Amino acid sequence: EIVMTQSPATLSVSPGERATLSCRASQSVSTNLAWYQQKPGQAPRLLIYGASTRATGIPARFSGSGSGTEFSLTISSLQSEDFAVYYCQQHNDWPQFTFGPGTKVDIK
Amino acid sequence: EVQLVESGGGLVQPGGSLRLSCAASGFTFSSYEMNWVRQAPGKGLEWVSFITNSGSTIYYADSVKGRFTISRDNAKNSLYLQMNSLRAEDTAVYYCARGRYYFYYWGQGTLVTVSS
Numbered sequence: 113e114i115v116m117t118q119s120p121a122t123l124s125v126s127p128g129e130r131a132t133l134s135c136r137a138s139q140s141v142s143t144n145l146a147w148y149q150q151k152p153g154q155a156p157r158l159l160i161y162g163a164s165t166r167a168t169g170i171p172a173r174f175s176g177s178g179s180g181t182e183f184s185l186t187i188s189s190l191q192s193e194d195f196a197v198y199y200c201q202q203h204n205d206w207p208q209f210t211f212g213p214g215t216k217v218d219i220k
Numbered sequence: 221e222v223q224l225v226e227s228g229g230g231l232v233q234p235g236g237s238l239r240l241s242c243a244a245s246g247f248t249f250s251s252y253e254m255n256w257v258r259q260a261p262g263k264g265l266e267w268v269s270f271i272t273n274s275g276s277t278i279y280y281a282d283s284v285k286g287r288f289t290i291s292r293d294n295a296k297n298s299l300y301l302q303m304n305s306l307r308a309e310d311t312a313v314y315y316c317a318r319g320r321y322y323f324y325y326w327g328q329g330t331l332v333t334v335s336s
Binding site: 155156212 | 255264265266267270279281315321322323324325326327328329
């Protein structure tokens with residue numbers, strides 16, 4: 113099983129600041145990686161797939177990068193609606209999908 | 221507009237059974253692979269099961285293999301999850317999600333609580 117880890121567990125950021133979240137895979141997943149945003153009481157929402165492609169309707173302030181085992185999600189200027197938990201997910205080991213434990217982005 | 225609406229959750233005793241349903245609308249259901257993904261209270265996301273558009277190929281996470289059965293009825297635009305031999309650790313919100321490699325659309329989830 114490919115194990116996904118995320119850091120930090122919690123990221124405290126002020127509105128308007130830049131946030132960078134990290135995701136690491138226990139073995140290479142190429143660019144077969146997605147990012148999701150989840151707000152309290154809501155279902156996850158797909159943000160990024162293929163490591164760097166934004167899903168439909170996702171603002172340009174969200175960007176993804178990386179390949180192999182190291183990935184990052186950057187939010188260039190945090191808006192109030194961006195405070196949430198973010199998960200990465202690999203599908204290189206299809207169909208044994210695995211998610212990271214999440215990074216909570218909260219208000220500093 | 222794509223909509224996925226889960227139902228069938230509730231409180232069940234350990235060892236019991238429950239059947240979840242997911243009603244799909246706003247897209248051609250028979251053309252898409254579907255999944256069940258769950259989230260234990262306060263925890264992260266765990267993929268549970270996958271089914272191809274025709275229902276001919278099915279996969280499960282090891283944690284539910286032999287106990288859960290995924291199925292679909294394309295004529296009714298519906299996805300199902302039959303859950304047997306339920307355990308306390310199966311307590312979670314269960315989401316249906318569309319996608320082959322990643323999960324583009326999600327339902328709002330249905331809560332399953334396994335407790336005596």
